[in-house]
Amino acid sequence: MSSDFLFATWAGGGAVPPVLSVARALRERGHGVRVLADRSLHEEVAASGVEPIAWTTAPQGDASDPVKDVIKDFEARTPLGEFARLRDRIVCGPAADYARDTLAELRARPADVLVAEHMLLGALTGGEAAGIPVASLVTSLYPLPTPGAPPPGPGLAPATGALGRLRDRVLTQLIVKPWGKGLPALNAARIANGLAPVDSVIGAFDRVDRLLVLSPRALDYPSRRFPAYVRHVGPRLDDPAWAGELELPAGDAPLALVGLSSSFMDQRTVLERIAEALGTLPVRGLLTTGPAVDPARVRAPGNVLVAAAAPHSIALRHAAVTITHAGHGTAVKSLAAGVPLVCVPLGRDQREVARHVEYAGAGITVSRRSSPRAIARAVDRVLNDPSYRREAQRLAAEIAAETATDRAVTELEALAERAPTRTKAPRSGGDGAPARP
Known part of the structure; x- marks a missing residue:
């Protein structure tokens, strides 16, 4: 039976294509699907x-344009500064606006299930208030603390022994604490929509x-244990x-695929150092700049072809190595193709993915400040040590097994079967918004 799904996402760079992939898969199965999104994404949404x-009161951004980007985390000087911008400008600060827009759309056109990118706690609040099943999509590694793994974010190796477990407990408290500054705004959004406040943002x-x-x-740690609602x-x-x-690029030398962030992270000089490194190696380079960088502004040697974009899933069939910021999308596509990586994290969740x-x-991982010589050594090591390709191919086999069926669609269709009868309008909560029965 056909169901209606309302998705909610934001201009979060690499987080957008996975969300739209799920939306498209549901549409292809005959369901009604629409996506609340920043106007800068509407062409991409329609192409799916x-x-x-459009959001009406929630923030409108464009991650490929540093002037229009909402978070501007490239201006932050520390990882904590990056986090605070995400918390205050997307997750918690505008939660009431995201909730208001989500509920307005659900009142105008009811849906059976709300599906939101997990950082949009305001949209999730709106779905909870409307009393319909709610799913969130994490488009990277699971980002919250769990037993059996180091606290996510710093890119730590799993702990060993009592001292390691103590490290994890202390750092988890330090990582969770800054979320507290976002709690008042989040709870204000909840109370305004007839919901009880929560004790923590987490x-x-x-x-x-x-x-x-x-x-x-x-790709995650085998010892890690997840909550029951996580799939x-x-x-x-x-x-x-x-x-x-x-x-x-022309020739038959090994192909090195280069791709840094699709959103602006002040990455042009890093791209040029990678290109210079490839110029010293017997390889062909295909360097894709993404929407945030003009390819004409990237200097590159003759063995490196610079392009604004390319279908990575096809290019990886020819690649021997990927040099990437360790954005989840590029990293996982490479592993799914059995291609090993040189990771150059720029920020966000990339240190964690690289680890x-x-x-x-x-x-292997090198610093974003590495010299062309150091990058070249890393690329040469990955190309000439067969263990990296062997492990990438091992992961490729496991990813192929995981993606043999569309588990995301199966889970969301199961949620839709639990949806209340849509002739029942959501009852009004505080501030005129629907509240969960």
Whole structure:
């Protein structure tokens, strides 16, 4: 039976294509699907075959344009500063605006299930207040503290022994504490919509029927234990709508695929150092700048082809190594193709993804400040040590098994079957908004 799904996402760079991939898959199965999103994403949403709906009071941004970017985390000087911008400008600060827009759309056109990118706690609040099943989508590794793993964020290796476990307990408290500054704004949004306040922001992420992790379980630590409502449903391997056609550099030398963030992270000089490094090696380079960097502004040697975009899933069939910021999408597509990585994290969740790649034995990490010579040494090491490709191919087999069926669609269709009868309008809560029965 056909159901109606309302998705909610924001201009979060690499988080957008996986969300739209799930939306498109549901639409292809005959369901009604529409997506609340920043106007800068509407062309991409429409290209996915689903209907875009604009936020009206929630923030409007464009991650490819540093002037229009909402978070501007590239201006932060520390990881804590990056986090505070995300908390205050997306997750908690505008929670009431996201909730208001989500509820307005649900009142105008009811849906059976709300599916939101997990950082949009305001949209999730709106779904909870409307009394419909709610799912959140994590488009990277599971980002919250759990037993059996180091606290996420700093990119730590798993602890060993009593001192390691003490390290994890202390650091978890330090990592969780800054969320507290966002609690008043989040609870104001909840109270305004007839919901009880929560004790912590971390606890608010739990208030969903399903949290679907769009990441390979095989990439996470085997000792890690997850809450019962969490499901690993495998990664989405589709290329974004703007990826374009593939043009490969001439020759038959090993191909090095280069891709840093699709959003602006002040990455042009890092791209140029990677290109210079490849110029010293017997390889062909395909360097994709993404929407945030003009390819004409990237200096590169003759063996490196610079392009605005390329379909990475196709290019990886030819690649021997990927040099990447360790954004989850690029990293997982590479592993799914059995291609090892050199990771150059720029910020955000990238240190964590890079650590997991290293832990799996499928790549190595270098600093974003590394010289071209150091980058070249790392690339040469990955190309000439067969263990990296062997471990990448091991992960490729596990990812293929995880993605043999579309688990995300199965989970969301099961939620839709639990939805209340849609002839029952949501009852009014505080501030005129619907409240959960």
